[in-house]
Amino acid sequence: xxxxxxxxxxxxxxxxxxxxLFAPAPGAAPMWRMVAAQTxxxxxxxxxxGEQFLLTMVIPVLLLVGFSLVSVLDVGEGARVxxxxxxxxxxxxxxxxxxxxxxxxxxxxxxxVLKRLGATPLSRFGLLAAKTLAVxxxxxxxxxxxxxVALALGWSxxxxxxxxxxxxxxxxxxxxxxxxxxxxxxxxLRAEATLAGANLVYVLxxxxxxxxxxxSSFPGPLEQAVSVLPITALSSGLRAVLTDGTLPGLGAFAxxxxxxxxxxxxxxxxxxxx
Amino acid sequence: MDTAxxxxxxxxxxxxxxxxxxxxxxxxxxxxxxxxxxxxGAGKTTTIEICEGFRRADGGRVRVxxxxxxxxxxxxxxxxxxxxxxxxxxxxxxxxxxxxxxxxFHARPIAPDLLLERLGLTSVADTPFRxxxxxxxxxxxxxxxxxxxxxxxxxxxxxAGLDPQARMxxxxxxxxxxxxxxxxxLTTHYMEEAERLADxxxxxxxxxxxxxxxxxxxxxxxxxxCFSTDSPVDTARLESALPAGSRVVSRSVAGDHREYTLxxxxxxALGPEFLATVxxxxxxxxxxxxxxxxxxxxxxxxxxxLTGRELRER
Numbered sequence: 001x002x003x004x005x006x007x008x009x010x011x012x013x014x015x016x017x018x019x020x021l022f023a024p025a026p027g028a029a030p031m032w033r034m035v036a037a038q039t040x041x042x043x044x045x046x047x048x049x050g051e052q053f054l055l056t057m058v059i060p061v062l063l064l065v066g067f068s069l070v071s072v073l074d075v076g077e078g079a080r081v082x083x084x085x086x087x088x089x090x091x092x093x094x095x096x097x098x099x100x101x102x103x104x105x106x107x108x109x110x111x112x113v114l115k116r117l118g119a120t121p122l123s124r125f126g127l128l129a130a131k132t133l134a135v136x137x138x139x140x141x142x143x144x145x146x147x148x149v150a151l152a153l154g155w156s157x158x159x160x161x162x163x164x165x166x167x168x169x170x171x172x173x174x175x176x177x178x179x180x181x182x183x184x185x186x187x188x189l190r191a192e193a194t195l196a197g198a199n200l201v202y203v204l205x206x207x208x209x210x211x212x213x214x215x216s217s218f219p220g221p222l223e224q225a226v227s228v229l230p231i232t233a234l235s236s237g238l239r240a241v242l243t244d245g246t247l248p249g250l251g252a253f254a255x256x257x258x259x260x261x262x263x264x265x266x267x268x269x270x271x272x273x274x
Numbered sequence: 275m276d277t278a279x280x281x282x283x284x285x286x287x288x289x290x291x292x293x294x295x296x297x298x299x300x301x302x303x304x305x306x307x308x309x310x311x312x313x314x315g316a317g318k319t320t321t322i323e324i325c326e327g328f329r330r331a332d333g334g335r336v337r338v339x340x341x342x343x344x345x346x347x348x349x350x351x352x353x354x355x356x357x358x359x360x361x362x363x364x365x366x367x368x369x370x371x372x373x374x375x376x377x378x379f380h381a382r383p384i385a386p387d388l389l390l391e392r393l394g395l396t397s398v399a400d401t402p403f404r405x406x407x408x409x410x411x412x413x414x415x416x417x418x419x420x421x422x423x424x425x426x427x428x429x430x431x432x433x434a435g436l437d438p439q440a441r442m443x444x445x446x447x448x449x450x451x452x453x454x455x456x457x458x459x460l461t462t463h464y465m466e467e468a469e470r471l472a473d474x475x476x477x478x479x480x481x482x483x484x485x486x487x488x489x490x491x492x493x494x495x496x497x498x499x500c501f502s503t504d505s506p507v508d509t510a511r512l513e514s515a516l517p518a519g520s521r522v523v524s525r526s527v528a529g530d531h532r533e534y535t536l537x538x539x540x541x542x543a544l545g546p547e548f549l550a551t552v553x554x555x556x557x558x559x560x561x562x563x564x565x566x567x568x569x570x571x572x573x574x575x576x577x578x579x580l581t582g583r584e585l586r587e588r
Contacts, residue, residue, distance in 0.1 A: 021388070022454035025423040027381030028352040037378035045366050108364055116362030119326060120379045121352045121422075274328070 028121035035126050035133070038117075042134035045104070047141075052100045055202065056142060060092045061149055067212060068153045085150040085157070086238035087211040090174070092142040094209075094231050097135050097175045099202045102182035105131070106194035109186060115274040135179060139171070158245030166248055167241045173256040174234040180263030181230075187271030210235040227251070230259045277340035279304045279426050279457035280325055286333035287320050287481075294320045296481040297334070302474070304425070307448060307458045309472035311465070311573075313581050317481040318461040319359060322428050325459070326356050339426060352380065355424035357415050359431050363403040369414050370399035373421060380422035389417045393443055409440040416444060420451065427451065429460040433467060445471060465574040475573065479581045489573055496571045497544050499552055501563035502533040508559070509534070515555045517543045544568070 028034075046052055068081040108114050117127055147155075185194050205211070209231030215223050226232050233255040237248035280302040287295040295317040302308035310318045323329045324336055327343035327350065336343055341350055363372050370390060377383035390396050393413040398406055406414065412432065419427050432448070433441045448471050451458055462468055468475045469489045477485040477492070485492060509522040512534075516522075519539030524532045536552065538544045549568065556563045 018450035019454045021384060022420065022451050022456055023423070024353075024425040024454070024456055025382040026353040026425055029379050029381055034379050037375050041364075041367065041371070041375050044371070045364055048366055111363070111365060112358055112361035113364050115328060116356070116358060116418075118328070119351060119354075119356040120376065121348075122379050123348065 031123075031126060034122045035130050038122060038127060038130035039133040039137070042130055043137050046096075046100060046134060046138055049100075049104070052104070055099055056092065056095045056138060057145065060088050060095065060142065060146055063091070063212065064088045064146060064149055065153065068150075079154060079156070081150055081153040081155045082157070082243050083214075083239075084212065085146070085155050086242045087209075087213075087235045088150075089143065089146055089171075090209070090231060090235035090238055091206060091211045092146055093139055093171055093174055093234060094178055094205060095202065096138045096142065098178035098182045099198045100138070101131065101135055101179055102185045102198040103195050105183060105186035106189065106191040106198075109272070109274065110191035112274065118273055132175075132179065135175060139175065157242040159242075160245070163241040163245065163247065167238055170234055170237045170241075170248060170252060170256065173253065173260065174230055177230045177256045177259035177263060180260055180267050183271060184263050184267040187267060187273075205229065205231040208232075210239070214239060228255055230256055277304075277337070278302060279306075279339060280308075280459055281337040282321065282325070282334070283336075284334035285321065285324065285331055285336060287317070287324060287329065288332050294481055295324075295331075298478065298482050299334075300476045300483055300486060302457060302459050304457045305452065305455045306473040307452050307460070307471050309468040309475045310459065310461045310478055311463065311468045311475050311577065312461075312478035313463060316478045316581075318478055319430055320481075321478070322430055322459065322461055326354070326428055352422065353425050355419035355422060355427035357419035357427065357429045357432060359434070360411075360415075362415055362418070363411070365402065365404035367403050368400050369395055369403065369406060369410070372403065373414065373417050376418045377421045382423055383421050384423060386417075386421060389421055393417055393447065394440070409436045412436060413440060413444065416447065420447070420456075424456065426457040426459070429458065431461055431463075433462070433464065441467075465572060465577060469573045477577060477580055484580045485576070492576050493571045493573055494541070496537070496541050497568055498571055498575075499536040499544070499549065499566070499568050500533065501552075501556075501566040502527055502531060503561050503563055504530050505559075505561045506530075507532070507534060507561055511559075512536075512552075512555055516551060517548065519543070520548075 046056075064081070064084055067084055071080065105114075114127075118124070182198070185197060189197065208226050209215075209229055210226070211231065215226050215232055215236065218226065227236075233252040237252035240246050240248045278301040282301065283299050285295050285298040286293070298317065298321060300308075310321065312318050320329065324331050325338055325343055327347045330344060338350055339353060343350060367375075370386060373386040373390065377386050387396075390399055393416065395410060395413055395417070398410055403411065403414070412435070416429065416432055419429065429448070433444050436444065445467070448458055448460070452473075460467075460471070472489060475486065475489055475492055476483055507524065509524055513520055513522050516536065517538060517540075520543070521537050523535045523537075527533050538548065553563070553566070
C-alpha cells in the first residue's frame with residue numbers, strides 16, 4: 001500500500017511548478033472529441049458490467065444455440081435456427097437499448113453521475129448522443145456475434161436489398177422506442193425500482209413478444225394484445241424479412257414510431273437528472 | 275479581472291415549507307480561498323449548488339465570474355470546476371479512466387497521470403471507483419474538479435472523512451491552486467481547515483451569514499485562560515477578584531470535574547498579572563487548577579459562540 005506517499009509541495013522549485021501546473025487555462029474541447037470520449041466510456045462500462053453482459057450476450061446466444069439444437073419448443077415450420085434467429089436478434093436489441101440502458105442510467109442518476117456530467121462542458125445533447133452511439137455499438141457487436149453463431153448452426157436467411165434495409169430501419173426505430181422508454185423509467189423511478197422493473201419487462205417480453213416462437217400461436221385476443229408491443233413489432237418484422245422473405249407490414253413501423261413518440265415526449269417532460 | 279469570483283446577494287431558497295437559505299449575502303474574491311463554514315443543515319451545500327447552476331434560487335441575485343449560473347451555464351462550465359460532496363463517478367469506471375474522460379472535455383487539461391501522482395492515486399489508477407476507499411474517492415473527485423485548469427473551483431466538504439495524510443494532500447492542493455491564481459470556494463465544518471486555508475471565512479447558520487472576515491479578524495487575536503478542577507469554584511467571587519469586565523464560564527467535563535474559561539473584555543487586560551491574580555485566588559480558595567493554560571481563541575470558539583453548543587439534527 002503506497003497510498004500515503006504524496007508529492008511534496010514545499011520548496012520554491014515545486015511551488016513554481018505548481019503555479020504553471022494549476023494556472024487557469026479554461027476551455028472546452030471540441031464537441032466531437034467530448035462525444036467520442038464519452039461514447040468510449042459508456043461502451044466500456046456496458047461491456048464490463050457482468051450482469052449486463054449476461055443479458056445482452058450470454059442469454060441470447062444460449063437461447064439461440066439451445067433451442068436450435070434441442071426440439072423442446074414448437075418454433076413453427078422450417079429449420080429451427082431459421083425460425084429462432086430473428087426473434088433472438090430482437091431480444092438482443094431490447095436487452096441493450098431497453099434493459100441495459102435503463103439500469104445503467106438509473107444507477108448513474110442515483111450515484112450523481114448525471115448531475116456531475118451536467119457540470120462539465122459536455123452538453124445534455126452530447127451525453128444523449130454518446131449513449132445512443134454506445135447502444136448502437138453494443139448492438140453491432142451483438143448482431144455480429146449472433147449472426148455468426150446462427151450461420152454456424154446452419155441459418156439460411158433470405159436476404160434482399162430491400163428486406164435488409166427494412167430490417168435495419170426496424171432495428172433503428174426499435175432502438176429509439178426502447179431507449180426513450182428506458183430513459184423514461186431511469187429518469188423517474190428509483191434505481192432499485194428501475195432494476196427490478198427492467199428485468200421483469202425483459203422476462204415478460206421474452207415470453208410474450210414473439211421472441212422464441214411467433215405470436216400467431218397465441219389465442220386470438222392475446223395475439224391482438226401483444227401485437228402492439230414494441231418487441232413484437234420488431235420480432236415479427238424481422239421474422240417476415242429474414243425467415244419468410246417478405247416485407248414487414250406498415251403496422252410494425254407504426255407501432256414502433258408511436259412508442260418512440262410517446263416515450264420520447266414523456267421522457268423529455270419527466271426525466272430528472274438528480 | 276475586476277468582477278468577484280462569486281457574488282451572492284439576498285439569496286433565498288425554499289424546499290416546500292422549510293427555508294434552506296434566507297437572505298444570504300457574501301462575495302468571494304478571485305485568486306483567494308473562501309470558506310463557507312457552518313453546522314450541518316446550515317445551507318452551505320444548497321448555496322454552493324445554486325452557484326454551480328444545479329439549483330435555481332427562489333430569490334436574490336447570484337453572479338459567478340460575473341455571469342448568471344443558470345442562463346450562462348454553457349459559458350461557465352469550462353471555466354468552473356466542481357467537486358460534489360460524494361459520488362459523481364460510475365461505480366464501474368476506473369480511476370485513471372474517469373479522470374482522462376474529464377480531461378478530454380477540456381481544451382488544455384492538466385496531464386491526468388501527473389494529477390494522480392500528486393494526489394497519491396497512482397497505485398489505484400486501474401481500480402474501479404466502487405473499490406476505492408472513501409478517501410481515494412474524495413481525492414479522485416478533487417482531481418476531476420481541477421483537471422480542466424478552471425478559474426474557479428467549488429469544493430463541497432473536500433476533506434470530510436479523510437485520514438490525516440489525505441487531508442494534508444488536499445490542503446496542499448488547495449494552497450497550490452490559490453498560489454496559481456485559482457479562486458477556491460469550499461464548504462467545511464472543520465475549523466482547522468478554515469483557519470489554515472481560507473483568506474476569508476463566511477460563517478453560515480440557519481441559511482444566513484452570522485459572521486465573516488479573515489480567520490484573524492474573526493478570532494480577534496484574543497486570548498483566554500482555562501483550567502479544570504474537582505474543587506468547587508465560586509465563579510462570582512473569582513470574577514470579582516479579576517479586572518473589571520472579566521467573565522468566568524464553567525462547564526461540566528465529568529462528574530464533579532469542571533472546566534473554567536476566563537475571558538476579559540479588554541484584550542490588553544489578559545497579561546502576566548492576570549495569570550498571577552488567577553493563581554493567587556486559586557491558592558487562597560484552596561483550588562488546584564489542573565491543565566492551567568493561556569490559549570488563543572480559535573475559530574472553533576467563535577463558531578460555537580455564534581451557532582450554539584447544542585447538537586444539530588441533520
